[in-house]
Amino acid sequence: MSDEEELTYKERRSAVNKTYRTKILNSEKAEEFKKKNIEDCRKWREQNKERVEAYREKNREKVLAYNKEKVPCVCGAQVSRGCMSRHRESNKHRLYLLSESRKAEKEKNNN
16 A cells, blocks of 8 residues: 555544544443443453463563653643543642633633
């Protein structure tokens, strides 16, 4: 495939995926889809339990180093990758998002 064909293929796939996600997320079946997806993931993990454990044992140091790596959050805090989801639920992060949305709202009203 040439670069042009590859780009058009990527663009087509992107459009298809976007359409699919939009249909799924905006439909009444979104909750059903989410539950089924969670169930399928659990089944896969159960079926591949040995593989997952072997990977974790083999790459333990790499996984720990990755999770300990500090990354900047949009709110300005330095958070380790392993704690990012917990940080996003923190008051500090939520207050920042709230203040940003209020700033944007004020700017929108002023224009």
